[in-house]
Amino acid sequence: MTQFVQVIILGLLIGGVYALLAAGLTLIFGVMDVINVAQGALLIFAAFVAWTLWKDLGIDPLLGVLITTPLMFAIGWAMYMLTIQFLAGKPASMSVLLTFALALVIEGTMGILWSTTYHASTPGYFAESFRPGAFYLPKAQVYGCVIAVGVLTALYVLLRYTWLGRAIRAVSENVTSARLVGVNPKKVAALTFAVGVATTGAGGSIVSVLYPFLPGSHYQWISRLLGVIVLGGMGSLPGAVVGALALGVAETTTATYISPRWATMVPYVLIVVVLLARPQGIAGVRLREDAAL
Amino acid sequence: MRRLRWVIAVLVVLAAAAAAAGCGGGGGGGTIKIGASLPLTGDFSEPGTAARQGYEIWQKQVNDAGGLLGKDVEMVIKDDQSDQNIVVTDYNALIQQDKVDLLLGTFSSLLNLPASAVAERNKMVYVEPAGGSPEMFSRGFKYLFFAQQATAPHQADLFADWVTNLPEGQRPTSAAYVIADDPFGGPVADGIKSKLEAAGVNTVYSEVYPPETVNFDAIASAVAAKKPDVIAQGSAGLSDGVNLDRALIKVGYSPKQFFQASSPSFADQFSNAIGIKNTDGIFYAVSYHVDAKTPGNEDFLAAYRAKYNTDPPEDAADGYAAAQVLQAAVEAVGEVDQDKIRDWLHSNSVDTILGTLSWDETGAPQQAFLLAQWQNGNEEIVLPEEAATSTTIVNPKPAWSK
Numbered sequence: 184m185t186q187f188v189q190v191i192i193l194g195l196l197i198g199g200v201y202a203l204l205a206a207g208l209t210l211i212f213g214v215m216d217v218i219n220v221a222q223g224a225l226l227i228f229a230a231f232v233a234w235t236l237w238k239d240l241g242i243d244p245l246l247g248v249l250i251t252t253p254l255m256f257a258i259g260w261a262m263y264m265l266t267i268q269f270l271a272g273k274p275a276s277m278s279v280l281l282t283f284a285l286a287l288v289i290e291g292t293m294g295i296l297w298s299t300t301y302h303a304s305t306p307g308y309f310a311e312s313f314r315p316g317a318f319y320l321p322k323a324q325v326y327g328c329v330i331a332v333g334v335l336t337a338l339y340v341l342l343r344y345t346w347l348g349r350a351i352r353a354v355s356e357n358v359t360s361a362r363l364v365g366v367n368p369k370k371v372a373a374l375t376f377a378v379g380v381a382t383t384g385a386g387g388s389i390v391s392v393l394y395p396f397l398p399g400s401h402y403q404w405i406s407r408l409l410g411v412i413v414l415g416g417m418g419s420l421p422g423a424v425v426g427a428l429a430l431g432v433a434e435t436t437t438a439t440y441i442s443p444r445w446a447t448m449v450p451y452v453l454i455v456v457v458l459l460a461r462p463q464g465i466a467g468v469r470l471r472e473d474a475a476l
Numbered sequence: 477m478r479r480l481r482w483v484i485a486v487l488v489v490l491a492a493a494a495a496a497a498g499c500g501g502g503g504g505g506g507t508i509k510i511g512a513s514l515p516l517t518g519d520f521s522e523p524g525t526a527a528r529q530g531y532e533i534w535q536k537q538v539n540d541a542g543g544l545l546g547k548d549v550e551m552v553i554k555d556d557q558s559d560q561n562i563v564v565t566d567y568n569a570l571i572q573q574d575k576v577d578l579l580l581g582t583f584s585s586l587l588n589l590p591a592s593a594v595a596e597r598n599k600m601v602y603v604e605p606a607g608g609s610p611e612m613f614s615r616g617f618k619y620l621f622f623a624q625q626a627t628a629p630h631q632a633d634l635f636a637d638w639v640t641n642l643p644e645g646q647r648p649t650s651a652a653y654v655i656a657d658d659p660f661g662g663p664v665a666d667g668i669k670s671k672l673e674a675a676g677v678n679t680v681y682s683e684v685y686p687p688e689t690v691n692f693d694a695i696a697s698a699v700a701a702k703k704p705d706v707i708a709q710g711s712a713g714l715s716d717g718v719n720l721d722r723a724l725i726k727v728g729y730s731p732k733q734f735f736q737a738s739s740p741s742f743a744d745q746f747s748n749a750i751g752i753k754n755t756d757g758i759f760y761a762v763s764y765h766v767d768a769k770t771p772g773n774e775d776f777l778a779a780y781r782a783k784y785n786t787d788p789p790e791d792a793a794d795g796y797a798a799a800q801v802l803q804a805a806v807e808a809v810g811e812v813d814q815d816k817i818r819d820w821l822h823s824n825s826v827d828t829i830l831g832t833l834s835w836d837e838t839g840a841p842q843q844a845f846l847l848a849q850w851q852n853g854n855e856e857i858v859l860p861e862e863a864a865t866s867t868t869i870v871n872p873k874p875a876w877s878k
Contacts, residue, residue, distance in 0.1 A: 321726040
């Protein structure tokens with residue numbers, strides 16, 4: 184029983200980290216219909232920046248979030264202005280092509296800047312755990328979850344209670360009407376994309392502490408994050424959280440009670456099962472265009 | 477796609493024509509031609525480039541000392557781009573067009589599998605520097621020789637023998653095996669398992685994981701719950717080894733003896749990733765160590781350092797050793813006769829910088845890898861004694877320092 188609870192704890196903790204990493208991806212899709220395949224590469228890029236700040240300036244990766252977040256915001260804004268904006272009106276599949284190309288460019292750039300060897304931030308707590316009773320909670324994962332809660336709350340508040348948030352939702356629902364009431368759709372889209380990319384600042388800092396990484400690591404992350412948002416319902420923030428936690432728990436319970444051999448596979452089986460029962464994902468919304476299917 | 481095929485076909489024809497024009501004749505004269513293809517670009521470019529350095533240092537030393545059988549050695553080295561199809565084309569070209577007198581192998585089991593088949597078909601001796609997968613030696617080849625100490629299932633033999641011969645009271649009673657689904661890492665862990673089980677060490681955990689696994693928390697938690705004395709991991713690369721170590725540190729479980737197949741050999745990439753103090757006591761196996769007191773190592777080291785201003789990587793030493801094996805056989809036979817060279821290698825042993833090597837009828841080497849251990853932040857050879865760089869073995873492994 185103790186072991187079972189421990190396995191669930193470990194699954195929820197890593198799921199919390201997945202939620203943090205998937206938040207920006209689902210925001211960008213939900214508002215802009217852009218599947219940002221470069222999100223994983225941006226995440227690793229932020230991890231390299233956090234590592235550099237830690238290694239060269241002694242800035243703790245968690246504190247480094249305060250630097251990486253605005254930096255990634257700026258990079259996201261520039262990416263939108265230079266490339267993504269030309270996708271307006273094109274099908275979502277075009278965004279996969281464009282952002283995959285961007286991912287390759289970012290991967291190559293990281294190889295030049297930081298070489299293709301493994302890097303790892305190892306601040307004092309990187310392999311420590313909190314030990315309440317018979318259980319243990321790895322500190323890096325706990326901090327990742329705390330930051331996830333912070334980032335997701337901030338995103339929720341931004342979308343619900345600010346003028347920008349209302350503008351973002353207005354643009355996602357009806358561009359023409361939004362323009363009529365004085366919203367500049369291009370500006371709003373640029374800000375949305377930049378906010379989505381800015382979340383990789385916090386995610387990358389945590390990733391740099393959790394696992395060794397190299398420029399090519401982004402492939403394994405983007406595949407898992409796409410799994411999270413498909414499971415949760417593409418474009419839904421609460422869905423991404425539920426999907427991430429479900430994926431984390433599925434991974435750890437499979438590794439413990441079935442076999443580690445299946446642990447990387449079962450989450451995708453779970454996705455297939457959920458999508459058969461609920462094609463829009465756990466918390467996804469059925470749109471009018473889906474009704475025909 | 478069809479047009480791309482045409483372009484490639486034209487390029488191949490042009491390249492073949494150029495090769496034929498450039499090196500008609502071949503063989504004979506005052507030189508001995510040795511051909512090899514190496515992965516100088518692509519996935520294996522790092523070890524492939526190192527192996528070429530090893531071949532070239534050997535070539536210069538031999539020529540400076542009067543050549544092979546009194547003739548100058550000429551090396552023809554092609555780039556197979558880490559591609560199984562290109563490596564076959566390359567070895568065919570070396571034999572048919574370049575008409576090389578002797579062959580040396582390429583790098584990795586993946587590339588040596590098809591390349592050695594070309595050599596076998598042409599009845600040419602094929603000494604390969606790196607390719608220890610069991611599949612290499614299950615095909616009944618007669619001209620194949622692997623110039624390292626042992627195949628993958630025997631990579632950790634010294635570790636297994638040492639563990640099972642510990643004095644009563646220190647000898648482990650239980651072991652956990654964490655095994656990558658990998659052609660190299662997997663057989664290493666399986667090899668340890670069969671030896672320890674034969675010695676009565678109880679297997680309390682044995683699971684295979686996909687090499688791309690990142691999150692080892694659940695595995696470490698399950699292993700720790702069994703409290704094994706020994707943990708042996710057949711790691712596939714750096715990251716799966718590091719991630720298991722980190723997960724074990726987090727759960728707070730340190731075994732008495734800990735062996736990992738490949739991860740700890742990544743030098744400072746390994747120590748940086750788990751913290752240098754946490755490396756203490758971790759075992760792994762290597763074919764070569766710069767401080768090894770093996771025959772000829774001093775000359776090799778001096779030549780390598782003079783040319784590249786750094787210590788040779790393991791892969792360069794492996795290339796050099798493969799060339800040493802071929803040299804010894806050719807000199808002993810006294811002529812370039814493939815069948816005689818083959819027979820000589822099957823019935824003799826050769827002194828190399830990796831130690832003395834000999835082979836069974838399949839070309840699999842019969843020796844043991846060096847057993848290495850991290851001690852005080854340094855990589856030390858602890859067994860066998862004649863090659864050891866440290867006289868002590870850290871045992872039991874100290875607790876993680878966090």
